[in-house]
Amino acid sequence: MITSNSAEPDQVLVEQNSGVRTIILNRPKQLNALSSQMISRLLELFLAYEEDHNVKLIILKGKGRAFCAGGDVAAVVRDIKEGNWKLGAKYFWKEFILNYVMATYNKPQVSILYGIVMGGGAGASIHGRFRVATENSVFAMPETALGLFPDVGASYYLSRLPGFFGEYVGLAGARLDGAEMLACGLATHFVPAERLSMLEEALNKVDSSDPTVISGIISEFSQYPNLKEKSAYYRMDIIDRCFSRRTVEDILSALEIEAKNSKDDWISTTLQSLNKASPMSLKISLRSIREGRLQGVGQCLLREYRMVCHVMRGEVSKDFIEGCRAILLDKDRNPKWNPSKLEQISDEMVDCYFSKVDDEEWEDLKLLPRSNLPAHAIAKL
Numbered sequence: 001m002i003t004s005n006s007a008e009p010d011q012v013l014v015e016q017n018s019g020v021r022t023i024i025l026n027r028p029k030q031l032n033a034l035s036s037q038m039i040s041r042l043l044e045l046f047l048a049y050e051e052d053h054n055v056k057l058i059i060l061k062g063k064g065r066a067f068c069a070g071g072d073v074a075a076v077v078r079d080i081k082e083g084n085w086k087l088g089a090k091y092f093w094k095e096f097i098l099n100y101v102m103a104t105y106n107k108p109q110v111s112i113l114y115g116i117v118m119g120g121g122a123g124a125s126i127h128g129r130f131r132v133a134t135e136n137s138v139f140a141m142p143e144t145a146l147g148l149f150p151d152v153g154a155s156y157y158l159s160r161l162p163g164f165f166g167e168y169v170g171l172a173g174a175r176l177d178g179a180e181m182l183a184c185g186l187a188t189h190f191v192p193a194e195r196l197s198m199l200e201e202a203l204n205k206v207d208s209s210d211p212t213v214i215s216g217i218i219s220e221f222s223q224y225p226n227l228k229e230k231s232a233y234y235r236m237d238i239i240d241r242c243f244s245r246r247t248v249e250d251i252l253s254a255l256e257i258e259a260k261n262s263k264d265d266w267i268s269t270t271l272q273s274l275n276k277a278s279p280m281s282l283k284i285s286l287r288s289i290r291e292g293r294l295q296g297v298g299q300c301l302l303r304e305y306r307m308v309c310h311v312m313r314g315e316v317s318k319d320f321i322e323g324c325r326a327i328l329l330d331k332d333r334n335p336k337w338n339p340s341k342l343e344q345i346s347d348e349m350v351d352c353y354f355s356k357v358d359d360e361e362w363e364d365l366k367l368l369p370r371s372n373l374p375a376h377a378i379a380k381l
Contacts, residue, residue, distance in 0.1 A: 012041040013063075017204040019056035021049055028064030033072045034120045036091050042124070043098045050106060056209045058105075059200065060125065061112040067137075068121025071095060073146070076312070077324045085312040086361070092151070092308045095120060096301045096365055099153045103127035103297045104370045104377040108214045110203060112196060113137045113178070113187065123152025126186055127297070129211055129376065130218060133178035133187035134196065135225070142173040144277035146327055147319030147335070149285040151308055155292030156300040156380070161185060163236055164243035170289050171243070171251070171282055172273040174232060179225040183233050188215075189222045211376075235266055248274075248282045249342055278319040278335070279342045284353045291354075297380040298367050303354065305365035310353045317349075 015022040023045060025032035049055040062068050076088040102109060102124065109128030117125060117139045125131055133139075141150040141158070150158060150170040158166030161184050168174060181187035191199055199221040206217060227233050242254035252274060259267045274282065284307060292300045311320045319337050326335035339345050356364065370377075 011035060011038045012045070014045065019054060019207050020059060020204050021045070021055055021057075022059040022061065022200070022204075025060075025062040025068055028062075028066070030072070031066035031069035031116055032062040032064070032121070033069050034095065034124065035072045035075065036094070039091070039094045039098055043094060043101065046098070046101050046105065050101075056107065057203065057206055057214065058107060058109045059112065059203060060109060060128070061114065062121075064115075066116035066121075067111070067113050068118070068124060069116045070119030070121055070142075071152075073119075073148070073324060074328050077321055077329075080312050080314070080321060085309075085314075088312045089309050089362075092305060093365060095123065095152060096305055097368060099123045099127055100298060100301055100367050101370075103153060103156075103380055104373055105129070106372050106374055106377065107209050108211050110214065110218070112200070113139075113181070114193060114196065118142060120152055122154065122157075122186075126157050127153060130189065130214060131181075131187045132189045132191050132196075132199070132218060133181040134191060134193040135178055136193055137178035137181060137187070139176040139181050139186060140173055141170050144171060144281040144285055145173050145273075145323065147278040147281055147317070147321070147323030147337070148311060149281050149288055149304075149307060151304045153297055153301050153304065155288040155304060156295070156297045157186070159289050159292035163240040165233075165236065165239055167243040167251075167286065167289055168232065168239045168270070170285055171248070171277070172270050173277070174270070174273070176232070177228070179227050180231055180233050182225065183227060183231075189218045190225050191218065191221045192223060195221045211374075230266065232266060235264075238264075238267065248279075248286055251286075252342075278317075278323060278337045279339055279345060280317040280319050280337070280349075281323075283342065283345050283350050287350060287354070301367070302365050306356060307353045309357045309362065310355075313357065316352050 011026050013024040013026045076091055079087040110130040111125035111128050113133050141154050143150050158170045165184055178190055182190045202217050238258055242251055245251045245254050255271050322335050
C-alpha cells in the first residue's frame, strides 16, 4: 500500500475558515484515487470534527480535474498477488468505516463533485448530506468491468434510486453526467463550475450546522439543467421493464427483445457493457443491490465487506485480479473471465460471497457506535 514519506506531499489538505473545514483530496496526478493513507486521514479528520464544537460544516473536494476516481485498487491487487489479501481487507475495512461515519454524520458535509466521481469517490460523497454536481461531473460505479461489484455502500444508495435505475447503473457501469445525477437523486444540487468559487466563499461565511440554511445557500447558486436528448433517464420505461427482472439472464433476454423492436443505440450499448462485464460480478452485484433495498446502510456495508473479502481471496473466481490486469495494468481491455459464462455460475457459488469467510483470523466488519444522530441519518439505519 502507499505509505507516506517526508518528500511526499500531503495527500489530504485542510483549509480552516471559522466554523468551516474544507478537506481537499490531493493526488491530482492519480485523479485523487484514495490511498490507504488518505482513507486513514479522512477518517481521523471526520471523527475529530464531529467532536469539535467549533466545526459547523465540512466541505469535501478534489484538487485538479477530478473529485475522486475511486479507491487505489491497484495497490490492493499488488497485496493480493503477494499473498496478502488480508492487507487488502484492512484497506476496505477502513474505507467502509469511513463510508458509515459519513452516512451517519451529525454535521452537514458538502461534497463538490467537480469532474470524475467513481467507485470509492462516490462512497466518500454520496453518503454525505449535500452533493453538488456541475456540468463536468462524471459519475460511474464501473466495478463489474473490473471483476468487483459496486461497494462502498453502493447497494444502499443505488437501490434507492428511482425505479430500477440503480440496477442499471450498477450492472452496466453506466456513466452519468451532472444533470442525470441531479435527476436521479445522486446529487442534491447542480451548480455551474464557474459559480463554484462563489459558492465556497458563501459557505465559508456560514456559522451554522442547520441543513436548511446550508441548502438555502447552495440553492442560491444552483440551476436545474436540461437532460441531454440521449440521456438514459429518458429510457426509464425500458430500464424498469428490463432491470426489474429476477436474474441477470432475464435482464439480458429482456434487453435483447427490446433491441429487436427498437433501433435505439442506447440498448445495444447497454447490452455491450453487460456482455463485457465479469459474469460473476454481474451475479453478485444484482443480488447485492436487491438485498440493499431492504437493508440499512450499516447492514449493506457489513454484507459488502464479506463480499469484498471473498472477491480478494479468489476461492470462487479470480476475476478481480484479471479485471485489474486488463483494465488498469496491461490495459489490453480484454479480460479472460472465469467462469466465462453466466450459465456456468451456480446459486451455491453466488451464496459463497454472502457468507462469513472461513478463516480463523477473519471477522465481520465492526461498525463504530454512533450517537446524537440527525433524523436523516437515523432514517438510513
